[in-house]
């Protein structure tokens with residue numbers, strides 16, 4: 467404040483006040499900003515420019531409408547029972563006879579990806595508590611809450627290999643679930659793909675430095691796995707077996723939006739949900755560190771730049787990374803912000819962070 471008093475001597479009282487305000491705001495923005503931003507390595511032009519937008523996703527049937535709050539992911543167990551975790555902390559399931567059951571309450575607002583396990587029940591990512599296993603009777607147990615002595619935060623998606631190990635993504639090791647936008651603003655690769663071996667309780671790093679690690683899927687023969695990097699519109703392929711074991715390559719890139727969850731289809735291909743995280747306003751923000759600091763300091767501004775929720779797209783990709791087709795609801799008329807697509811018995815089941823149902827679409 468001595469500095470302000472000193473400067474105040476050179477300016478009339480009123481403008482001194484204005485000056486102090488501007489200085490305070492600037493200090494707030496640049497010195498106390500929670501981020502140290504970089505420029506995001508923006509992907510090239512979309513590899514899918516030639517695929518016309520369509521309205522196929524508008525043909526979904528709505529399952530469980532009204533009783534499912536913002537379900538982010540779905541999975542199906544070996545008996546054909548479908549599970550989803552909702553924003554109000556439930557895991558709810560749909561039996562083959564079409565009835566929904568409020569199966570088990572996990573008391574969390576941060577449930578994300580889930581997968582059915584071979585020993586029964588499901589493992590779900592709780593972005594605040596870690597990996598939770600709900601056994602076949604619905605009894606919940608924390609499988610993993612700490613990694614190397616630090617709390618496991620922002621577990622995002624999980625898949626089980628046939629040997630029982632769990633591969634899971636950590637969206638960001640720096641920012642939490644409620645501060646996800648700080649991670650995209652900072653634009654540094656804080657995401658990881660980890661492996662948890664339940665027999666030894668060891669956790670190891672498979673891949674580090676990912677631009678928001680999101681969906682994880684194993685290939686049909688478990689020779690490789692795919693992890694999605696939402697912020698830079700690409701998915702990586704990491705070899706687990708064979709001559710290439712341990713190597714990582716690009717599976718698909720330059721997608722027209724951010725890949726969220728990815729799921730293996732019965733024929734060995736994959737379904738990827740695309741979320742429109744960026745908008746024209748974001749493109750501007752990504753070129754201005756000052757704008758990034760400003761938004762990070764005044765998070766209510768995020769609503770003005772966010773392009774997230776207005777549409778839905780899912781992408782069908784072969785095991786070789788070649789695009790097969792894209793299904794859209796271009797203006798979110800029936801379903802929007804689809805975050806996961808699972809193929810089961812000739813249908814696609816769609817979860818959405820902005821819907822109160824699971825979409826069911828016949829695949830012809």
Ligand SMILES: *[C@@H]1O[C@H](CO)[C@@H](O)[C@H](O)[C@H]1NC(C)=O
Nearest residue numbers: 532533534535554566567568
């Ligand atoms: C399940 O929960 C929903 C609200 O989330 C409620 O409307 C419904 O009645 C519950 N169903 C049963 C069978 O308790």
Ligand SMILES: *[C@@H]1O[C@H](CO)[C@@H](O)[C@H](O)[C@H]1NC(C)=O
Nearest residue numbers: 613614660661669670671672
């Ligand atoms: C745990 O810490 C060790 C030593 O710093 C490091 O080598 C290892 O990769 C870390 N593991 C995980 C899962 O973070």
